[in-house]
Amino acid sequence: MAVIEVTDLRKAYAGQTVLDGVSFSVEEGEIFGVLGPNGTGKTTTVECVEGLRRPDSGTIEVFGLDPVRDAREMHELIGVQLQQAQLPENLKVWEALDLYASFYARPRDWRELLEEWGLADKRNARFGKLSGGQKQRLFIALALVGNPRVAFLDELTTGLDPQARRTTWELIKRIRASGVTVVLVSHFMDEVEELCDRVMVLDRGRVVAVDTPSGLVGGEQRMRFTVQARDLGDLAGLPGVTGVSRTGNRVIVTGRGDFATAVTAHLARHHVLVSDLRIDNRTLEDAFTALTGQSF
Numbered sequence: 120m121a122v123i124e125v126t127d128l129r130k131a132y133a134g135q136t137v138l139d140g141v142s143f144s145v146e147e148g149e150i151f152g153v154l155g156p157n158g159t160g161k162t163t164t165v166e167c168v169e170g171l172r173r174p175d176s177g178t179i180e181v182f183g184l185d186p187v188r189d190a191r192e193m194h195e196l197i198g199v200q201l202q203q204a205q206l207p208e209n210l211k212v213w214e215a216l217d218l219y220a221s222f223y224a225r226p227r228d229w230r231e232l233l234e235e236w237g238l239a240d241k242r243n244a245r246f247g248k249l250s251g252g253q254k255q256r257l258f259i260a261l262a263l264v265g266n267p268r269v270a271f272l273d274e275l276t277t278g279l280d281p282q283a284r285r286t287t288w289e290l291i292k293r294i295r296a297s298g299v300t301v302v303l304v305s306h307f308m309d310e311v312e313e314l315c316d317r318v319m320v321l322d323r324g325r326v327v328a329v330d331t332p333s334g335l336v337g338g339e340q341r342m343r344f345t346v347q348a349r350d351l352g353d354l355a356g357l358p359g360v361t362g363v364s365r366t367g368n369r370v371i372v373t374g375r376g377d378f379a380t381a382v383t384a385h386l387a388r389h390h391v392l393v394s395d396l397r398i399d400n401r402t403l404e405d406a407f408t409a410l411t412g413q414s415f
């Protein structure tokens with residue numbers, strides 16, 4: 120079931136088009152990634168869905184509700200991650216949770232959230248004194264305090280060290296495991312690859328692809344090696360092989376599945392000696408570059 124349905128969203132700031140006909144849907148229970156370089160319209164898209172910005176045209180439905188017309192009703196169903204600047208430095212952790220819980224008709228018990236998100240011993244700490252990772256955990260807890268069915272997380276791991284990022288990823292998986300749909304805005308490929316069930320790639324205000332991370336990558340691998348032999352036999356006809364190219368002694372074979380085993384067995388059968396053998400995956404970054412013509 121689609122919980123979010125967006126059709127032909129358009130928005131311009133001072134005559135400059137920022138969203139140019141964005142359409143997508145988010146299914147219940149998935150982690151849906153919104154990926155794209157800086158300034159491509161990710162935040163504008165998500166904030167229109169949250170009801171924080173008004174699109175110039177297009178339709179948005181969140182559980183069948185219109186974010187602007189039905190703002191009150193929708194507020195009870197969504198959880199939005201705050202930006203850092205929105206919390207006063209001297210607010211205590213428990214005070215922030217208590218305050219945000221008061222904005223909802225059926226909030227969660229914030230004491231439980233403190234336990235769940237490893238903040239129980241920081242209950243009386245002031246926001247300004249928390250570490251980057253603790254702040255992020257508090258932001259997640261605040262996004263969940265209203266007991267939402269969809270949580271919007273925007274650039275959650277920016278500025279975190281690799282260990283804290285990994286911990287945050289585990290937390291995001293836990294949100295999904297608890298039955299909450301997650302919309303995740305990111306410009307990190309590894310994050311999207313690790314977490315998202317499906318990804319929408321935005322490029323200059325347009326949707327250039329919506330697919331699973333592996334669908335975007337295409338499941339293709341590249342095998343590179345050097346040979347002295349002239350005749351390599353029919354590599355292109357082997358199972359899984361999608362392409363063969365040769366420049367002098369350097370050979371590149373692309374393929375899917377177990378094609379590399381078939382290629383090595385074939386070369387051994389033909390007594391072809393291979394050196395400098397390397398196999399690498401096409402990455403989401405490669406796919407993004409191919410889709411948009413620009414790199415991250």
Ligand SMILES: Nc1ncnc2c1ncn2[C@@H]1O[C@H](COP(=O)(O)OP(=O)(O)OP(=O)(O)O)[C@@H](O)[C@H]1O
Pocket residue numbers: 132133137155156157158159160161162163164306
């Ligand atoms: N309130 C605003 N007034 C004018 N221009 C804006 C406003 N908000 C965003 N923009 C412009 O719209 C474009 C898209 O911004 P948006 O924040 O949606 O992109 P983004 O993909 O989320 O970028 P980032 O990754 O940097 O957050 C940018 O060029 C930005 O400068």
